[in-house]
Amino acid sequence: MIFHPFGKYILLLKAVFRRPEKWSIYRREIFREMDSIGVGSLWIISIISVFLGAVTTVQTAFQLVSDLIPKSVIGGIVRDSSILELSPTISAIVLAGKVGSSVSSQIGTMRVTEQIDALEIMGINSPGYLILPKIIGAVVTIPLLVIISIALSIFGGYLAGTLSGAVTPADFVNGLKSGFVPFTFTVSMVKSVIFAFIITTVSAYQGFYTEGGSLEVGIASTRAVVISCIMILVADYITAQLLL
Amino acid sequence: MIEIQDIHKIFGENHVLKGISAKFEAGMNNLIIGGSGSGKTTLLKCMVGLHEPDEGHVIYDGRDFTRMNFEERIEIRKEIGMLFQSSALFDSMTVEENIMFPLNMFTTQNKKDRMERVNFCLERVNLEGKNKLFPSELSGGMKKRVGIARAISMQPKYLFVDEPNSGLDPKTSIVIDELINEITDEYNITTVVVTHDMNSVMGIGENIVFLFNGQKEWEGSNKEIAHTDNKELNDFVFASKFTQAAKDKL
Ligand SMILES: Nc1ncnc2c1ncn2[C@@H]1O[C@H](COP(=O)(O)OP(=O)(O)OP(=O)(O)O)[C@@H](O)[C@H]1O
Ligand SMILES: [Mg+2]
Numbered sequence: 001m002i003f004h005p006f007g008k009y010i011l012l013l014k015a016v017f018r019r020p021e022k023w024s025i026y027r028r029e030i031f032r033e034m035d036s037i038g039v040g041s042l043w044i045i046s047i048i049s050v051f052l053g054a055v056t057t058v059q060t061a062f063q064l065v066s067d068l069i070p071k072s073v074i075g076g077i078v079r080d081s082s083i084l085e086l087s088p089t090i091s092a093i094v095l096a097g098k099v100g101s102s103v104s105s106q107i108g109t110m111r112v113t114e115q116i117d118a119l120e121i122m123g124i125n126s127p128g129y130l131i132l133p134k135i136i137g138a139v140v141t142i143p144l145l146v147i148i149s150i151a152l153s154i155f156g157g158y159l160a161g162t163l164s165g166a167v168t169p170a171d172f173v174n175g176l177k178s179g180f181v182p183f184t185f186t187v188s189m190v191k192s193v194i195f196a197f198i199i200t201t202v203s204a205y206q207g208f209y210t211e212g213g214s215l216e217v218g219i220a221s222t223r224a225v226v227i228s229c230i231m232i233l234v235a236d237y238i239t240a241q242l243l244l
Numbered sequence: 245m246i247e248i249q250d251i252h253k254i255f256g257e258n259h260v261l262k263g264i265s266a267k268f269e270a271g272m273n274n275l276i277i278g279g280s281g282s283g284k285t286t287l288l289k290c291m292v293g294l295h296e297p298d299e300g301h302v303i304y305d306g307r308d309f310t311r312m313n314f315e316e317r318i319e320i321r322k323e324i325g326m327l328f329q330s331s332a333l334f335d336s337m338t339v340e341e342n343i344m345f346p347l348n349m350f351t352t353q354n355k356k357d358r359m360e361r362v363n364f365c366l367e368r369v370n371l372e373g374k375n376k377l378f379p380s381e382l383s384g385g386m387k388k389r390v391g392i393a394r395a396i397s398m399q400p401k402y403l404f405v406d407e408p409n410s411g412l413d414p415k416t417s418i419v420i421d422e423l424i425n426e427i428t429d430e431y432n433i434t435t436v437v438v439t440h441d442m443n444s445v446m447g448i449g450e451n452i453v454f455l456f457n458g459q460k461e462w463e464g465s466n467k468e469i470a471h472t473d474n475k476e477l478n479d480f481v482f483a484s485k486f487t488q489a490a491k492d493k494l
Contacts, residue, residue, distance in 0.1 A: 022349055118328060118332040121294070121321055121326045122350075122398075
């Protein structure tokens with residue numbers, strides 16, 4: 001049961017990575033996608049990131065009841081959890097909702113209104129033209145969004161910690177600086193790239209094989225989000241297991 | 245010339261096409277007619293490879309399309325123009341961008357030449373000056389005409405047209421028929437038109453294939469159709485009392 005869709009997904013990817021008919025047209029599409037995925041998601045990623053950091057600080061402070069542990073630990077915890085898990089994974093889940101559903105409904109609508117057939121008739125490799133720019137756009141911009149998310153999350157943590165008095169600014173900054181393992185950042189970027197690939201390809205697959213009408217387009221886009229989220233968490237676990 | 249041999253298409257339990265063979269000559273208006281749901285669109289889509297026929301062959305000037313691989317098919321498709329029943333315009337692009345799209349993708353012409361070609365095609369379908377409108381701002385008939393303009397922008401060798409007249413007023417409808425007729429003659433295109441429209445059948449039908457029950461029930465020209473004694477065809481073409489009376493006068 002599960003092998004048939006998986007095979008179809010692989011075949012679709014094979015078609016996506018055929019040589020483009022004309023690079024200049026693809027390049028323009030890639031910039032368009034980078035704008036819509038990257039710039040278009042900046043706002044929502046920024047807001048959630050500040051709150052992610054803030055919540056982490058408050059909850060860590062709440063759990064640190066022992067006086068033996070210095071408060072500066074909070075800074076380190078906010079930094080590591082933002083980099084390793086919160087920023088890449090929560091951003092990916094939010095983007096699966098925002099970008100995934102739009103990719104799937106856009107391609108699904110083109111399918112049911114025969115626009116994909118029209119591309120095919122012209123002799124255009126429709127999976128390549130429609131999906132490749134989205135994959136590249138996402139794989140480039142989502143890691144950048146995650147970097148911004150990490151910065152804002154730490155900033156949110158700093159803000160919440162100092163405003164609530166849970167930790168002094170100096171302690172927080174001390175914690176931030178001590179014990180940083182650069183490799184965690186690498187892991188974070190690897191995750192972001194994998195998540196970006198999952199979001200766009202899973203959603204494009206759901207849209208590309210939509211059959212029927214507008215009702216089915218809606219169903220496909222819901223399914224795109226649900227499957228993307230599950231795949232993101234599975235991939236999250238696997239990368240953590242393999243890399244850490 | 246396009247030749248189809250023994251085309252079968254089955255959707256689940258529904259045996260839509262039960263072995264259809266025909267020849268469509270270049271420079272000729274080839275019409276496929278038949279009742280709603282008789283499989284006209286399905287036959288057209290089998291011919292261009294949007295549906296895989298379950299059996300049979302489609303041969304473009306001696307080249308067997310059904311046996312070709314992806315790259316070979318792409319080459320044939322660059323010679324094909326098609327108007328879809330639903331028009332299938334790219335709704336994120338303006339009229340101009342729709343028509344220019346295949347030119348951008350496959351030609352090395354400069355912007356000015358491409359623009360000229362777009363305007364020429366728009367003029368031919370009586371839509372000059374509508375360049376900047378989006379498909380959502382067009383009426384159904386205008387969409388059809390933009391669809392035709394897009395289909396002819398690359399000067400196809402083979403032109404497939406699915407219901408060019410549905411949703412058009414009689415006058416525009418005749419303009420479109422004449423356009424199809426003209427370009428077919430002018431560039432010696434192999435044109436296949438699916439239609440319900442009896443004006444078109446009588447007006448431009450040089451070679452007519454009548455589908456009934458998944459089979460080719462009748463084949464002939466518009467001159468022959470008036471004198472046919474095929475019952476199914478008669479019932480289909482001269483369905484109304486008005487047309488029946490007109491026929492009796494012939
Ligand atoms: N993709 C599909 N999947 C399943 N059945 C289909 C599909 N496309 C068409 N059919 C069936 O094939 C039959 C013929 O459909 P088709 O669209 O070819 O008719 P048509 O002659 O073009 O009709 P109309 O004049 O109304 O456009 C119908 O019974 C339809 O239900
Ligand atoms: Mg039809």
